[in-house]
Amino acid sequence: MEQKILLIIIGMSLVTYLPRALPLVVLSKFELPPLFRRWLQFIPVAVLSALLAPAIFMPQGRLAISLDNNTLIASILCFAVAIKSKNIFWTIIIGILAMFALQTLR
């Protein structure tokens, strides 16, 4: 194996691991101020939405708010199932089926 690639992999693993580990290991030792805790409570919804929005609305890298956007159609269906059922399993099954149908039918 090329030494340069080994160096790249080791460097990448360090800069990926540290952000994953440090906040958890350090912050869990402290009693955090209420305002910061409230801020942290918003992280799950905020981060999930920040991950999802570009994936749904710009699957090809450009903004695509139209019926031609398969990901958007399948996602709307998933939201409906998720809100109604609150069930992860069914949301995924319906999502995969919808995506499969849209991609093979078009």
Place this chain on the structure above:
Amino acid sequence: MNRDFITGVNKAIPVVLGYIPIGLAFGILANHQGLSTFEIFLMSFMVYAGASQFIASAMIASGVSPASIILTTLLINMRHMLMSASLSTYLKHIPSSLQAILSFGLTDETYAVDITHCQKHKSSAAFFLGLHAVAHAAWVISTLAGGILGNLISDPTRWGIDFALSAMFIALLCIHMKEKMDILVAIYSGALSILLTMTLGNGWNIILATMLAATIGVSINLWNRKFYLSS
């Protein structure tokens, strides 16, 4: 076998379902871009971060310097700091050494499952170990398979199975939206994430959108309380 460990393994199923096609796709692409099977294995095993692996593999192929590849990886993966911080309030009972091991397996997908579970149950280390180990194994094995099979399979994401991850995020997002403020924060964060992707490109959008939206949420909370007290 510990019962929490088994629960963790079961909760990993949707993550595995999504990692298989994306992992295969990465293996195939990296193989085309000139990485050896062993290098693909090593990168998936040690780095274990989908988006940055795709970008790094392309950058290696085009001869970019190691320093800029590593910096780009740091930028893309800094968002995990927020997830790690948000888990910290729920994992106080787990010793530091175990926290350090568990956090290696923290990805967007495992985080989403972790935080949903922690908010409902007192979570033992065994739960996270089961979930994280299975997800990591699925990633390593599927990227390795993609690297070995190479050209034998055509684009594994064309069936839309990788949409399992978005569908899982949608379900978990809906589970987390309990109050009006959560919905508001989600809308702000999503809109900011799109806006930032269009202006700054990939990389900064997730960490910035998340921090800004959470700050907006806290500010509105504060403002409402002040308003309530003064009226």
